[in-house]
Amino acid sequence: MDVIHERCAGIDIGKADLKACIRVPTASSRRRRKEVRTFATTTNALLQLRDWLMAEGITVVGMEATGSYWKPVFYLLEDAFDVQLLNARHMHAVPGRKTDVTDAAWIAELVEHGLVRPSFVPPPPIRRLRDLTRYRSELVHERTREAQRLEKLLEDAGIKLSVVASDILGVSGRAMLEALIAGERDPHQLADLAKRRMRVKIPQLVEALTGRFGDHHAFLARAMLNRIDAANATINDLSSRIEAECTPFRRQLERLHTIPGVSQRTAEVIIAETGVDPSQFTTAAHLASWAGVCPGNNESAGRHMSGRTRPGDTWLKAALGEAAMAASRTKNTYLAARYRRVAARRGNKRALVAVAHTILIATWHMLTHDLTYHDLGGDYFIQRQDHTRQTRRLTARLNQLGYQVILNPIPAA
Numbered sequence: 001m002d003v004i005h006e007r008c009a010g011i012d013i014g015k016a017d018l019k020a021c022i023r024v025p026t027a028s029s030r031r032r033r034k035e036v037r038t039f040a041t042t043t044n045a046l047l048q049l050r051d052w053l054m055a056e057g058i059t060v061v062g063m064e065a066t067g068s069y070w071k072p073v074f075y076l077l078e079d080a081f082d083v084q085l086l087n088a089r090h091m092h093a094v095p096g097r098k099t100d101v102t103d104a105a106w107i108a109e110l111v112e113h114g115l116v117r118p119s120f121v122p123p124p125p126i127r128r129l130r131d132l133t134r135y136r137s138e139l140v141h142e143r144t145r146e147a148q149r150l151e152k153l154l155e156d157a158g159i160k161l162s163v164v165a166s167d168i169l170g171v172s173g174r175a176m177l178e179a180l181i182a183g184e185r186d187p188h189q190l191a192d193l194a195k196r197r198m199r200v201k202i203p204q205l206v207e208a209l210t211g212r213f214g215d216h217h218a219f220l221a222r223a224m225l226n227r228i229d230a231a232n233a234t235i236n237d238l239s240s241r242i243e244a245e246c247t248p249f250r251r252q253l254e255r256l257h258t259i260p261g262v263s264q265r266t267a268e269v270i271i272a273e274t275g276v277d278p279s280q281f282t283t284a285a286h287l288a289s290w291a292g293v294c295p296g297n298n299e300s301a302g303r304h305m306s307g308r309t310r311p312g313d314t315w316l317k318a319a320l321g322e323a324a325m326a327a328s329r330t331k332n333t334y335l336a337a338r339y340r341r342v343a344a345r346r347g348n349k350r351a352l353v354a355v356a357h358t359i360l361i362a363t364w365h366m367l368t369h370d371l372t373y374h375d376l377g378g379d380y381f382i383q384r385q386d387h388t389r390q391t392r393r394l395t396a397r398l399n400q401l402g403y404q405v406i407l408n409p410i411p412a413a
Helices: 043-055 070-077 100-112 124-156 171-182 187-191 196-208 215-245 247-256 264-274 284-291 314-327 334-346 348-369 387-400
Strands: 008-013 017-025 032-040 060-064 082-086
Touching: 008 070, 008 100, 017 043, 017 100, 032 043, 032 100, 043 070, 060 070, 060 100, 070 082, 082 100, 124 215, 124 264, 124 314, 171 187, 171 196, 171 215, 187 196, 215 247, 247 264, 247 348, 264 284, 264 314, 264 348, 284 314, 284 348, 314 334, 314 348, 334 348
Parallel strands: 008 060, 060 082
Antiparallel strands: 008 017, 017 032
């Protein structure tokens, strides 16, 4: 088997220590020297590892993506070597012969012959942006969970505020909750706190706010509202920091924001997850496959199995899903037309994945060729079809339903 990298190393990383295996040439051209050493994962020990690898003339280092334990090793070595982060699913060893030492040796051998493809690791500015956007997403989810707990607490107290108000944490809902916590129990007084359009629902609010809200519920509601407020404050701080980190990528963000359904936050997540240099992904299809928004290939003996999407980048998929849902509700756009076209044949969920795939493909071309988004229009699928065939098909369908059709073309304006 051909040797692609003459001097390479494989590292199997644990929490407390790691095993590093080097493979280098010897005086005899037919044999290669292999040596395995153990290092702790502290910074000083990792510096010793780097010095050893440099002394051996190592050029390529491969390591398995193990939780978050690979990060300090990768960051310390990336400036001195070509470091490859490898997917564990691509490197399964023989069952029954798996140890940390053999894993390190196996990784080194795979890297030596170029049998595995490294994963995408963004540069430091994108990594910082990714940490911020992911933490913000987690806080948004936590805030949603806390709001759901608050709604369950109100149900326990017999307060049906969520039946009347679409958002119990809106201006009117928050005023009523604060009054309940402060000790107000009269439903008429509580309902009178409604603002603007909610005032037409005062009779329904009086019924919904009649319950058995007590001191116990007030204590828990106060604690939940405090957590929601703290989450909101942190989310705002993170958004400000993300905006500052995105300053070098302002032009790319503005262009992505022109795609129907892609909000400012979604554009920030796309940049944080894929970066602004799409050269890491050779084609748009490669990017879609990496993200997990395209069907998988699963064929055996001429039989096609399930083509469900692979896990991919869950953060990016979530953002694209939100963008696809928003784009499906837009008026006279290509993405909305594509959603309706696929949903009619395959269902809503597959249609959303198809729209997310289209958005990501457009993103790759926009970032690669520095283009602005050009919408094909809501009538794209109608205009691209053969009008004669389409007319004949629709006429035949009406004839089957019992109608006689006479077609009169509309005169040109």
